[in-house]
Structure formats: structure tokens, C-alpha cells
Amino acid sequence: MTPAPVIELRDVTKSYPGGVHALRGVNLTVEEGELLAVVGPSGSGKSTMLNVIGTLDRSTTGTVRVAGYDVSELSDSRLSALRARHIGFVFQHFHLAAGRDAVDNVADGLLYAGVPLKERRARAREALAKVRLDHRSSHTPNELSGGEKQRVAIARALVGAPRLLLADEPTGALDTASGAIVMELVHELHASGTTICVITHDNEIADSLPRRVRFRDGEIVSDSRSGTCPASSRTEGAGS
Template sequence: MSGDSVLELDGVTKVYDEQPPVPALRGVSFCVRPGALVAIVGPSGSGKSTLLHVMGTLERPSSGVVRIAGVDAARLSDRELSLLRAREIGFVFQQFFLAEHATVRENVADGLLYAGVPAAERYRRADEALERVGLAERASFKPTRISGGERQRVAIARAVVGRPAIVLADEPTGNLDSTTGASIMELIRELNAAGATIVMITHDAGLADRLPRQVRMLDGRVISDCG
């Protein structure tokens, strides 16, 4: 494993304690370097969602090592892990998860809440992030007043506002029509070209094939790693 990776998985397993036990990840190993754009691709049930949760430190692995920006996540307390997650990982989900009562600017600024950034700085950086995703003019709108594609842009702005080491995107075009989805993929490429490290979870092999690297999953294992 390389010391300059922002994300490293080494022999990671995840077994859910059911009867009989369900192995969701079976010895997954790969690393992601700064500035990469990677697709994790596989059919439903291949382990992609579990892998997302483990990479994002939302779940601890049953065995193996997960390092985020060089830090071994297993060595951290829950509080330390929450702080690491707030500072180093940005999340984008297909459901957007925006607070409907808050403005677009407030939703993006909330991405810095748990990183301990003062309010004035949160809003300044939120405005910068909205500029990056082309939504500066929508800053004062509530999410109910903007389109699905614009909501996903807000969610992406919230993910990148803290300048995390890595952005994890879970089916970011899943709830969008093809034209809007294509514009979101173009935005993801632009953010990557500007230096963001992005790992995208998808079941769409065609979409994955258009990204520089594809890690293919099946039955909880990496079956190929190309690019």
C-alpha cells in the first residue's frame, strides 16, 4: 500500500451477525490516490453499499484495515472517528438529504458544522462552493423551489465545502433523468479536474466505463481493478 493514498483498504471483511452469518465483504483491498476519479461498480447485492459505509467510516469492518488520509480508523474512538469523517470525507447520496426548511446556502454551510468552523467562515465557504457548482444565484432559495438536478448540485457543494480528502458519491445520478444525470457527471469531472478525489458507487457499468478507473465488485469481492 502506498503512503500517499487518501484511502486504503487492506483485507477488509464485513460479516453481519445473523443466523447464518452474512458475509458482505470478503477480503477487499485497494487504495485511492489524491486526485483520482474511481467508480466502484457491481450489481445489487455485490457489496457496494456495505463498502461505501466502511470506506466512509459509517460502519467498522469485521477485520482488515481502513485508512483515511493515512489514519487507521480502527484506532479511533467513536468521537475521534466522527471528527475524522467531518473533516476528511464528503458524502453525496442519490436522495440528496437536504433540509427543506433551510436555504440552499444554509444546507451547504451545514457541511462544515461538525468540523468546528465558525459561522461566518461556514457561509463564506458555502458561497464559494455554490459558485463552483453553478448555483450562486439560488443561495437564498429553499430546496422545494429548485429542480432535482439543482438539489444534487447543492448536495455536491455540501460534500466539497470542507475540502475533504475524499468525496464518496452513492449513485449520484440515480434519481435524475438522463440529461440531468449527464450534467451532474460533467460537474463531477470538473471538480475532479480541479483536484477533488472522488469515488463513485454505481450499478451502471456504462457509466463506470466512462471514468478513468473501475473497481468491479461481485459477491463481496473485488473481481477487477482497471485504470
């Protein structure tokens, strides 16, 4: 049996009071194991789409399915469970707890999964090793560089073994060298089987990924894969 897509959006809109239309009829399918960039300028709708995909916000109309679940049919508590089990988040500004070391910051990613503290910390150490930070596990955020903080944040997102990693401008607060290390990790994690969606305004980052979904004014204007013609000339992916 073919597994359900990790992400499936059909005719999705998101509107706010005052006539603001952040998403306009978006259609998007992301299969298991894909690595894609959602790219566009500020205000194009890409971050709104991340919030909708991540079930942090509900669409106004249309169908949103994540890991096979129609999110419109789930209560807030079941949405929280869906996020805890299936989705990992990485944000531009890390959101690490200042007084807690790297192990406990990563272990916090399992707080809502009902995992005992000892196991949370053991799994946190494994996740830190994956991002090559096991030697910094006892350090607090003020003792880490920006790039190291982002790698801790990635480990926290991965500690629950999510099917989907959503990374919102993961290199936006980093220098070029640290950003390159983070993107190297993204490629390694994808090679290990994680489905990853990177939200970015950086065309260089987008062009380094195998699939690029370009947003403008709340619509998908192109959807292309390396070695293929843009999907904007096909039906899939085009927002209308």
C-alpha cells in the same frame, strides 16, 4: 516524502449476524487525485464498502486506512473528526433540510468543523458557485429541480475541502440530462484535484471514469484503468 494513499483496504471483511458476508477479503488502494467507479449490482457489497471507507461502519476484520489513519485505532469522536475534515458524502436522495435555503444547507456541511456562522455562509456561497448554483443560493429545496438539489448536496460535501469525495449513486434519482450535468461536475472537481469515488450500478457511468473497480458477491472481481489491462490479472485490487 510520498503521501499516504487516501484509501487503503487490506483483507477487509464485513459480516452480519445470520452468516451474511457483505465483504470478503477486499484489497484496494486509492491514491491522491484518483477518480474511480465502484460498480456492481445491488447486493454486491459496493455500498457496504462505501460505509467502511467513509467510517460510517467498521469492518469485521482487516485493515482500513483513510487519509493515512488506521480507523480501528480511532474512537467514535475521532472518527467523526476524520469524517468532518477529510471526507465529503453525496447520496442518491440529497438529504437537504426542507425549510433552509441552499446557502444554509451547504453551510451545514461545516457544522462540526467549528467554523463561525458568517464564515460558514461565505464558504457555502463559494461552494455553490463551484457547482454553478450561485444564482439559486436563496432558494429552498422545494424550489429546486432534482439536478439542482444534487448540486447543492455536492456543494455541501465540498464546502469543507475534503481530500475524498464519496458519491453513492449520485445520478440515481435524476433524469438523463440532470445526471449528465452532475457527472460533468464530478469530472471538473476531479480535475481540480479532489479524489473521488463514485458508487454506481450503471456501467455507462462506470465506463466514463478512468478507473473501474467491479464488485460481485462481496469481492472485487476486476480493477481496470483506461488504457490498461484489468487488474484482476494482477495481485492489486483482487478480492479473495
